[in-house]
Amino acid sequence: MGVLQENLLENVQRMSALAEDAAFGAAFDHAAEAMITSLRQGGTLLACGNGGSMTNAQHFAEELTGRFRGNRPPLRAMAISDPSHLTCVANDYGYEYVFSKFVEAFARPGDVLLALSTSGKSPNVLRAAEAMKAAGGVVVASSATADSPLGQVADVTIALGSSRWADRVQESELVVIHSLMQAIEDGFGYSAP
Template sequence: MSAEPVGGDVNSMSLYPFLTSSEVDVDAVLRQVMRSTEDKAREIIALRGEVLERDRSELIACSASMAERFRQGGRLLTFGNGGSSTDAQDMASMFLHPGPDSTALPAFGLTSDIAVVTALSNDVGFDVVFARQIGAFGRRDDIAAGLSTSGNSANLLSAFDEAKRRGLLTIGIAGDRGGKMAESESIDHLFVVPSSSVHRIQEAQTTLYHALWELTVLALASNADTENGSAARSFQEELG
């Protein structure tokens, strides 16, 4: 290869052989990438299994509470920062646009309106960007769900405090050891992905809120079909 190096250390160059003038064993690099991918896949599978085993009962209890709020006319308000903001919007979209075979449930992400987010951040402060919206829009039967990989985001903690004061059901999804979210008395249901890797945390968190959506739908169905109890049994058996 004739290309000159464009920066970075030797190890990073070995992963991108087209950037270096030295001879590189491309097959060896591809084998290394394959092993790395397989290791990551095994890691996230094991992590999801660990979370499921530990939080099985909590997932069912949380989804039952969510279903009760939805039955009372409540809405789901989701929020997060950075990549967790994207996950929060995905969570809201899942409940609102579940597909042709499921009933849409009212949900929206608090980061979706960029005008509101930037106005609050600029005029008041980023720490209140979610709390102010919950104060304005939140109703007693609503659900507030916040996602964070560290569990330490000040604006999430403020949002949970505001939601708790207003009687909303509060759900936290965090990583590592839960950070300050694990110390908060304003979170009704807290799910913590025990990993120090942001990538693995977010992958497992995605699985968590997918499970919450599915179990909430089953809980709603169990209430509507109590005569034969089939949906109720499905609800209890969903997690094995």
């Protein structure tokens, strides 16, 4: 069996286990509803993560400000990914503050932070979650396990299941992000024709 086939089969097993996990489904529903509620009330969805999770955060935000499936007005979403902000804060304060300083600047009560960390231990993502809570916002965490430090801070944790490889968790993370976008569009009646 080749590398591709092994990876596909492993993902089939992971996705099947998640599809049958009632707690996972309930956490997803809670997260989607928090995001829809925030947007309906004029709130903003923020997203952050490191490495591949940053690209997932960017993808989440750009599909909401642009278009996922349905034609609709843009929705308020931002990924914390501006290179000048990240390098300024990292240089002046330290890398662990690159996301939290942005949250402190922009978050308002009722906003939602999608905090992506495969391990649930990334100090900069954890600080962002704490800053969002301090601002009166909601934290939706996506990580391998619900009992991680990030999961302990979050209002909702979408636990993707452990793996020896972070890329497996990020692949599940991307399915969750696409599903959140679909749920948000559906919640606003913008379903694709």
